[in-house]
Amino acid sequence: METSATPTHCPYCALQCGMNLTPAPDGTVEVTERADFPVNRGALCGKGRTAPAVLSSRVRLTSPLVRTDGVLTPASWDEALDRIAGRLSSIRSAHGPDAVGVFGGGGLTNEKAYTLGKFARVVLGTSQIDYNGRFCMSSAAAAGTKAFGLDRGLPFPLEDIPKTGCVVLVGSNLAETMPPALRYLTELKDNGGTLIVVDPRRTRTAEQADLHLAPRPGTDLALALGLLHLVVAEGRTDEEYIRERTTGWEDARAAAMAHWPEYVERITGVSVPELREAVRLFCEPEAAMVLTARGPEQQSKGTDTVGAWINLCLATGRAGRPLSGYGCLTGQGNGQGGREHGQKADQLPGYRKLTDPAARRHVAEVWGVEPDSLPGPGRSAYELLDALGTDIRALLLMGSNPVVSAPRAAHVEERVKALDFLAVCDVVLSETAELADVVLPVTQWAEETGTTTSLEGRVLLRRQAISPPTGVRSDLEVMHELAARLGVEKGFPTDPEEVFEELRRASAGGPADYSGITYRRLARENGVFWPCPAPAEGGPAAGSAGESAPAVPSADAALGAGGPDAAASGGTAPDVHPGTPRLFLDRFATEDGRARFAPVSHRAVAEEPDAEYPVLLTTGRVVAQYQSGAQTRRVDELNAAAPGPFVELHPRLAERLGAAEGDPVAVVSRRGRAVAPARITTAIRPDTVFMPFHWPGEGRANTLTNPALDPTSRMPEFKACAVRLEAVQPQASPA
Numbered sequence: 001m002e003t004s005a006t007p008t009h010c011p012y013c014a015l016q017c018g019m020n021l022t023p024a025p026d027g028t029v030e031v032t033e034r035a036d037f038p039v040n041r042g043a044l045c046g047k048g049r050t051a052p053a054v055l056s057s058r059v060r061l062t063s064p065l066v067r068t069d070g071v072l073t074p075a076s077w078d079e080a081l082d083r084i085a086g087r088l089s090s091i092r093s094a095h096g097p098d099a100v101g102v103f104g105g106g107g108l109t110n111e112k113a114y115t116l117g118k119f120a121r122v123v124l125g126t127s128q129i130d131y132n133g134r135f136c137m138s139s140a141a142a143a144g145t146k147a148f149g150l151d152r153g154l155p156f157p158l159e160d161i162p163k164t165g166c167v168v169l170v171g172s173n174l175a176e177t178m179p180p181a182l183r184y185l186t187e188l189k190d191n192g193g194t195l196i197v198v199d200p201r202r203t204r205t206a207e208q209a210d211l212h213l214a215p216r217p218g219t220d221l222a223l224a225l226g227l228l229h230l231v232v233a234e235g236r237t238d239e240e241y242i243r244e245r246t247t248g249w250e251d252a253r254a255a256a257m258a259h260w261p262e263y264v265e266r267i268t269g270v271s272v273p274e275l276r277e278a279v280r281l282f283c284e285p286e287a288a289m290v291l292t293a294r295g296p297e298q299q300s301k302g303t304d305t306v307g308a309w310i311n312l313c314l315a316t317g318r319a320g321r322p323l324s325g326y327g328c329l330t331g332q333g334n335g336q337g338g339r340e341h342g343q344k345a346d347q348l349p350g351y352r353k354l355t356d357p358a359a360r361r362h363v364a365e366v367w368g369v370e371p372d373s374l375p376g377p378g379r380s381a382y383e384l385l386d387a388l389g390t391d392i393r394a395l396l397l398m399g400s401n402p403v404v405s406a407p408r409a410a411h412v413e414e415r416v417k418a419l420d421f422l423a424v425c426d427v428v429l430s431e432t433a434e435l436a437d438v439v440l441p442v443t444q445w446a447e448e449t450g451t452t453t454s455l456e457g458r459v460l461l462r463r464q465a466i467s468p469p470t471g472v473r474s475d476l477e478v479m480h481e482l483a484a485r486l487g488v489e490k491g492f493p494t495d496p497e498e499v500f501e502e503l504r505r506a507s508a509g510g511p512a513d514y515s516g517i518t519y520r521r522l523a524r525e526n527g528v529f530w531p532c533p534a535p536a537e538g539g540p541a542a543g544s545a546g547e548s549a550p551a552v553p554s555a556d557a558a559l560g561a562g563g564p565d566a567a568a569s570g571g572t573a574p575d576v577h578p579g580t581p582r583l584f585l586d587r588f589a590t591e592d593g594r595a596r597f598a599p600v601s602h603r604a605v606a607e608e609p610d611a612e613y614p615v616l617l618t619t620g621r622v623v624a625q626y627q628s629g630a631q632t633r634r635v636d637e638l639n640a641a642a643p644g645p646f647v648e649l650h651p652r653l654a655e656r657l658g659a660a661e662g663d664p665v666a667v668v669s670r671r672g673r674a675v676a677p678a679r680i681t682t683a684i685r686p687d688t689v690f691m692p693f694h695w696p697g698e699g700r701a702n703t704l705t706n707p708a709l710d711p712t713s714r715m716p717e718f719k720a721c722a723v724r725l726e727a728v729q730p731q732a733s734p735a
């Protein structure tokens, strides 16, 4: 057997660390350092290092399962596929196409996400498709689109971070959620730059900060407005930039001026001197950045909140300029690409809008269907899950475990159980797959090739390194087989490169234009940043040579061909667009090229604490587990490091409760009750408790969370809901 190392990328988060995989003679796979990939330069976190454990047939599915007499029972592929196609088609005939729903995931490769969106619209004819990315960065995406006319998580590569003057990191615990990226912040400080971290908890990331602001959960909007108020009051605005490059300043300014520092201090708990210090650190250097993650975004006002942080960048001239800007740290492995190519309720490939007639015509032509046959926009993720068992009678689920990860999870679990039919494609028997009528075992990262788009907007080739075990098939094969059984013989290839070739055409001319990217290029270069249009017919792409004007207005001409990695990768052919590492330097992607201020004002969280539920619960992650834990809870080393849920609380709260370290504590919200051991620490605000959401069962954090949705992004309020704490008598251990 071939034992050479294959350069590829991690299956988990959006950093998409490079790694080498080598199959060992005993059937295991060895992960070794891949130093040529510039983003992580060989460094990996524990999850990436242990990822091959999930390839083992000890923990994964290797046979289709069909529910027979109430029990999931091994079955042949034909039996399982026939069952799915039969049920989907009879439910569609009885209740109409929208009675069949599809739920995807931001971990799926671009090829899978694209095919899933096409499958829903072309084969099933349903409008009811959305995905877990709605729970992830949708608020930042909505705010970015409003402000800049385009949403790409980071509009600059990570390598710019150490060179700026100040980074404000809002609600990101990078040290645990993307450990190799911490290096960029360390280098920033080594270079004399400063780091401000905004987090209700003094996290491992906050410990690195020059200034840590610890607002009450759900008050970032007030905080950002208070900072903008001070920027204006202290005369630190960049009037020329505001005049030349933005619109809407008057209204945004008026809204911010209503947020006096003392008022903001009362709302957030961040003192006026701290606010002033933050403004000084942010405004004094020549360049600065604001980066948000799930903290400020997973709120029922996440879009306005991110809008307020963008306002701060715009008012100070810190967007669309070298080493300055606003960025969102996308989360899942393909969180960026997964939101561009059509598994979102309102979207067509290339980040096109499903409601745009020109977009419908373009994509329908690529798909060989009539534009009118494409359904309109459907429900958002939580609304879709909430409709299961009522309007939506059948669901095809690929790449998510909502029974653990969706808000108000006990209700979602009930809705899933109320379905007439559930089919799940997964690599393991997740908690949601356990409820399915048919489970299909699929191939995963190291066993298949595909592309992902990292948090930098860098499209990457994740190469196959080993053969899949017998019994499993790829998601692309599943969709091909189901399409054929549902009467669509063509248009669902199983070869990822063939899918990518079609995706290129479907995305051509759209905001997320991949048409100039090929597998061959990706194999040669260390990723290509979109937009990357194809060369015009019969001539070289404008801008490709570095001396002519870029084809994309926002392309970074200063970088020249090939972007930051051109030297390392040997450069690109002269008739090839170099890709766009840095956006907006010349103009924003709006019609008039100007960025738009958001005229936003603070409002409370959907559920403020009261006498009955006096404490705020916020939720998030720990370094050793990933998401719903479906994959990482199957890895011994990770379980040893993070064996189960816990409730992080301040000593004052613990004392009032009479709870000691490790004692079980019940956390009760209007949605339900969860129990987990106390972890007592002064690193959290005394009015707030924190739970990670990686576990099912008694300690499931999402039993408690509030599905109050942001009106624009439809993001649920994972980061703030009202709870009360109750002491639980520890179970007497048997004598």
Ligand SMILES: Nc1nc2c(c(=O)[nH]1)N[C@H]1C(S)=C(S)[C@@H](COP(=O)(O)OP(=O)(O)OC[C@H]3O[C@@H](n4cnc5c(=O)[nH]c(N)nc54)[C@H](O)[C@@H]3O)O[C@H]1N2
Binding pocket: 013, 014, 136, 170, 171, 172, 173, 174, 176, 177, 178, 198, 199, 200, 201, 203, 216, 217, 218, 219, 220, 293, 294, 295, 296, 330, 331, 332, 618, 619, 620, 621, 622, 623, 624, 625, 626, 627, 628, 690, 719, 720
């Ligand atoms: N180990 C690990 N890494 C991961 C993942 C994982 O599950 N495990 N998931 C990946 C994915 S999909 C994502 S989206 C990213 C998420 O990456 P992060 O956004 O870094 O992760 P979270 O822990 O959800 O939230 C970050 C911080 O927000 C803080 N926070 C809570 N409420 C508020 C608030 O109201 N305001 C502010 N400013 N902060 C608040 C929390 O205390 C927490 O420290 O991580 C990716 N990487």
Ligand SMILES: Nc1nc2c(c(=O)[nH]1)N[C@H]1C(S)=C(S)[C@@H](COP(=O)(O)OP(=O)(O)OC[C@H]3O[C@@H](n4cnc5c(=O)[nH]c(N)nc54)[C@H](O)[C@@H]3O)O[C@H]1N2
Binding pocket: 105, 106, 107, 108, 109, 132, 133, 135, 136, 137, 294, 298, 331, 332, 397, 398, 399, 400, 401, 402, 404, 405, 406, 407, 425, 426, 427, 428, 430, 442, 443, 444, 445, 475, 619, 620, 621, 626, 627, 628, 629, 630, 631, 693, 701, 702, 705, 718
């Ligand atoms: N309380 C609370 N809840 C949260 C959050 C929070 O901060 N707090 N964060 C939210 C965020 S940001 C996110 S992204 C979601 C994530 O939550 P989920 O959507 O549940 O994400 P995962 O646990 O990654 O689930 C992915 C599933 O797909 C499977 N899988 C992996 N690769 C493939 C593949 O190639 N094909 C197929 N078919 N299956 C595959 C995995 O085994 C796993 O079962 O959770 C959200 N929920």
Ligand code: SF4
Binding pocket: 010, 011, 012, 013, 014, 015, 016, 017, 040, 043, 044, 045, 046, 047, 048, 049, 177, 178, 179, 180
């Ligand atoms: S930081 Fe993210 S991409 Fe890198 S090894 Fe860890 S999980 Fe994988």
Ligand SMILES: [Mo]
Binding pocket: 135, 136, 137, 331, 332
């Ligand atoms: Mo996420």
